[in-house]
Amino acid sequence: xxxxxxxxxxxxxxxxxxxxxxxxxxxxxxxxxxxxxxxxxxxxxxxxxxxxxxxxxxxxxxxxxxxxxxxxxxxxxxxxxxxxxxxxxxxxxxxxxxxxxxxxxxxxxxxxxxxxxxxxxxxxxxxxxxxxxxxxxxxxxxxxxxxxxxxxxxxxxxxxxxxxxxxxxxxxxxxxxxxxxxxxxxxxxxxxxxxxxxxxxxxxxxxxxxxxxxxxxxxxxxxxxxxxxxxxxxxxxxxxxxxxxxxxxxxxxxxxxxxxxxxxxxxxxxxxxxxxxxxxxxxxxxxxxxxxxxxxxxxxxxxxxxxxxxxxxxxxxxxxxxxxxxxxxxxxxxxxxxxxxxxxxxxxxxxxxxxxxxxxxxxxxxxxxxxxxxxxxxxxxxxxxxxxxxxxxxxxxxxxxxxxxxxxxxxxxxxxxxxxxxxxxxxxxxxxxxxxxxxxxxxxxxxxxxxxxxxxxxxxxxxxxxxxxxxxxxxxxxxxxxxxxxxxxxxxxxxxxxxxxxxxxxxxxxxxxxxxxxxxxxxxxxxxx
Amino acid sequence: xxxxxxxxxxxxxxxxxxxxxxxxxxxxxxxxxxxxxxxxxxxxxxxxxxxxxxxxxxxxxxxxxxxxxxxxxxxxxxxxxxxxxxxxxxxxxxxxxxxxxxxxxxxxxxxxxxxxxxxxxxxxxxxxxxxxxxxxxxxxxxxxxxxxxxxxxxxxxxxxxxxxxxxxxxxxxxxxxxxxxxxxxxxxxxxxxxxxxxxxxxxxxxxxxxxxxxxxxxxxxxxxxxxxxxxxxxxxxxxxxxxxxxxxxxxxxxxxxxxxxxxxxxxxxxxxxxxxxxxxxxxxxxxxxxxxxxxxxxxxxxxxxxxxxxxxxxxxxxxxxxxxxxxxxxxxx
Numbered sequence: 001x002x003x004x005x006x007x008x009x010x011x012x013x014x015x016x017x018x019x020x021x022x023x024x025x026x027x028x029x030x031x032x033x034x035x036x037x038x039x040x041x042x043x044x045x046x047x048x049x050x051x052x053x054x055x056x057x058x059x060x061x062x063x064x065x066x067x068x069x070x071x072x073x074x075x076x077x078x079x080x081x082x083x084x085x086x087x088x089x090x091x092x093x094x095x096x097x098x099x100x101x102x103x104x105x106x107x108x109x110x111x112x113x114x115x116x117x118x119x120x121x122x123x124x125x126x127x128x129x130x131x132x133x134x135x136x137x138x139x140x141x142x143x144x145x146x147x148x149x150x151x152x153x154x155x156x157x158x159x160x161x162x163x164x165x166x167x168x169x170x171x172x173x174x175x176x177x178x179x180x181x182x183x184x185x186x187x188x189x190x191x192x193x194x195x196x197x198x199x200x201x202x203x204x205x206x207x208x209x210x211x212x213x214x215x216x217x218x219x220x221x222x223x224x225x226x227x228x229x230x231x232x233x234x235x236x237x238x239x240x241x242x243x244x245x246x247x248x249x250x251x252x253x254x255x256x257x258x259x260x261x262x263x264x265x266x267x268x269x270x271x272x273x274x275x276x277x278x279x280x281x282x283x284x285x286x287x288x289x290x291x292x293x294x295x296x297x298x299x300x301x302x303x304x305x306x307x308x309x310x311x312x313x314x315x316x317x318x319x320x321x322x323x324x325x326x327x328x329x330x331x332x333x334x335x336x337x338x339x340x341x342x343x344x345x346x347x348x349x350x351x352x353x354x355x356x357x358x359x360x361x362x363x364x365x366x367x368x369x370x371x372x373x374x375x376x377x378x379x380x381x382x383x384x385x386x387x388x389x390x391x392x393x394x395x396x397x398x399x400x401x402x403x404x405x406x407x408x409x410x411x412x413x414x415x416x417x418x419x420x421x422x423x424x425x426x427x428x429x430x431x432x433x434x435x436x437x438x439x440x441x442x443x444x445x446x447x448x449x450x451x452x453x454x455x456x457x458x459x460x461x462x463x464x465x466x467x468x469x470x471x472x473x474x475x476x477x478x479x480x481x482x483x484x485x486x487x488x489x490x491x492x493x494x495x496x497x498x499x500x501x502x503x504x505x506x507x508x509x510x511x512x513x514x515x516x517x518x519x520x521x522x523x524x525x526x527x528x529x
Numbered sequence: 530x531x532x533x534x535x536x537x538x539x540x541x542x543x544x545x546x547x548x549x550x551x552x553x554x555x556x557x558x559x560x561x562x563x564x565x566x567x568x569x570x571x572x573x574x575x576x577x578x579x580x581x582x583x584x585x586x587x588x589x590x591x592x593x594x595x596x597x598x599x600x601x602x603x604x605x606x607x608x609x610x611x612x613x614x615x616x617x618x619x620x621x622x623x624x625x626x627x628x629x630x631x632x633x634x635x636x637x638x639x640x641x642x643x644x645x646x647x648x649x650x651x652x653x654x655x656x657x658x659x660x661x662x663x664x665x666x667x668x669x670x671x672x673x674x675x676x677x678x679x680x681x682x683x684x685x686x687x688x689x690x691x692x693x694x695x696x697x698x699x700x701x702x703x704x705x706x707x708x709x710x711x712x713x714x715x716x717x718x719x720x721x722x723x724x725x726x727x728x729x730x731x732x733x734x735x736x737x738x739x740x741x742x743x744x745x746x747x748x749x750x751x752x753x754x755x756x757x758x759x760x761x762x763x764x765x766x767x768x769x770x771x772x773x774x775x776x777x778x779x780x781x782x783x784x785x786x787x788x789x790x791x792x793x794x795x796x797x798x799x800x801x802x803x804x805x806x807x808x809x810x811x812x813x814x815x816x817x818x819x820x821x822x823x824x825x826x827x828x829x830x831x832x833x834x835x836x837x838x839x840x841x842x843x844x845x846x847x848x849x850x851x852x853x854x855x856x857x858x859x860x861x862x
Contacts, residue, residue, distance in 0.1 A: 082761060083861050100759035100815035112535050112757055116814045 013084040016129040022074035024138050029070020031140035033063040034147040041154045091132040094123035182215040201362040228370050235363045244356040255309035258302035272361050274354040281347035288340035304331035319349045476512045483507050535755035543752045543809045549740045553598040557735050560721035567712045567827045573749045574802040576709020577665050577685040586714045588688040592646045600742035601643035608653035614660030618670040640664050647687035651697045662704045682746045711831035756805035758816045761860040765818045770797040772853040773833050783852040787839030792832040799828040818859045
């Protein structure tokens, strides 16, 4: 019985010791975790918290985790029975009676052992495990509140967590915008490709439809732009392979605007019905030959002008260009027979290039669709926060305004002198190679204010000599460029000194004169060309 | 005679007899409680005692009082330089019987007693010292090829004067080792001296009554041997002993610096046996580490051999043992 009593006492002490070990090691674990977390958080604080980056709240979990680890380690620690027995003797003031009994319990002198055990149990009776193994806080426990407090303070002082940024970056284009774009472009395609005429057109239509369906997946804007660029490159390649090159017959048909006889031909060309257009030319040639149609001199002159313009439009195709010129010459010469022959040759030429022209037309159509899509994309307001104005692309900031010439070139905070360098931009920021206002001003900076006409705007329409089209470039701006170029040439000293003054006088002579501010009327009239 | 098994009664009897004897001794001896305890501890552990002290401190009186308080055969040997071994052990003498036949008969010396007082043992020559030390170890005397056992209990109490060096023969280390305890008898305090005056300078006679006989002493010695010792206490005693060796892992800085040779295995035996007496006096059946510590100084002080530095510095072996006791931790795992 006595040995069992001893083992029972020891078992109770072991339970208590295990609990104390767990508690003490748990505290140590908490302390270690707090120290590690504090040091790491301090490192973050010293390095600086990046806006939008999750601050080290997760480090907080290190504290209870290490505490739990400590608890586990404490519970698994080996417990020595001799230590417990000696602690019991110390608490009971039994002068090593229990420890001796524990160690002598297996001795062959059973009577003596029993005497010893009884004596030991008598002396330790009434001694509680709490008194034997009192809980004493480890030294680290005293520092623990301070360390945890410092850690909590550090976290509290740290910048706020940007959860939205941390969880998912805001897309550049929202889903709603993508959906709108897809619908809009789908409608556009449906309108343009109601009934595809050729297999090329069908194929291009399919590719455009694929591009449209890719919008539904809400891709990155630059991915879409890359897709557009790829398709455009492909189209350009195919167009170069065609004999007709970049001919746009529909556009060229607009040149046939004077003659009444050629109106039907113009309509057929605008429709892209090249077979009938060829037939129409053939029929017209036959009628002229058979004198069924006898155009007047004015009519022939109008035909000559129309063909002359058409020849210029079709300058990329040698055969068509030549035939058109022949038609124009024959008409200008009022030679009906020769015109009929020329028309027949043109008809034949047109018939030969019918397929190429159709392909070219399809490719142009696809290109146009791609342009539309690109414009739609560029018109979309970016959902991303502007790094310059820190706003949601209100358009007021030149950097985030889509129409601004400075878009993509504004020096952002942190970027190096000179703004974004070549190769670092995106397709979305491509400004099509145009010069912005500032650059334009810089170019003209070499011209005196007097020559540049001061600060008043002098933009006006300038008609070309043949009045075929309007020029978008103001004479004054053209003049500035010319003066600049001339001054650059003069600086090179390639022009003899005596001629320099002459040259300057020449430019002075053609300098545009501005109307006085109080004068009324069209500014274009005030500009002497 | 069958000795009784260890029991609460035997322990109680031991304590009772011990206290009885000590009380009786204290009637005459003023102070020296520790010294008397050490002497009686050695007595009941079956060991001999070397009492060292300057003259006049009562060393001889202590021994004489003990002899009076017990029914033990007592003999006193005053050691002098001309004392011969045979003067102690006895010798064969030629005797003539009634019929005129002459035979050798062993004439026992004064050592044939239960309690032998070897007074000023260091005054005798080494040869004579060896004779008594051999008898102490062997518990018998060999003369003329015959070994004569000494009476039991056999107990030698030797005294020596540490200050007189001239005409003395200091005991060799090997012989000092045979003493169970070495008791340092130190001068008493003022109160004790006043009591000594009262007791010894009047015509009052202090009668010492014998309270123990030889059999009682043997029984008590047997009871001591029945006390059990746990493993951790044995280890503590062993480490304490090893700690006196300069090359031991348990040695202290003082041991390494001042000690030449450490304690022999007799030292650890002494610690355990002395501890057993202490355990019985505390009413225990097992020895505790505290018991070991209580007997460590008298048990080890004469077994530690100092080196030259220790002797030159005047470092006592007591201080070496004390530093060891303070620094050595009890086995806890």
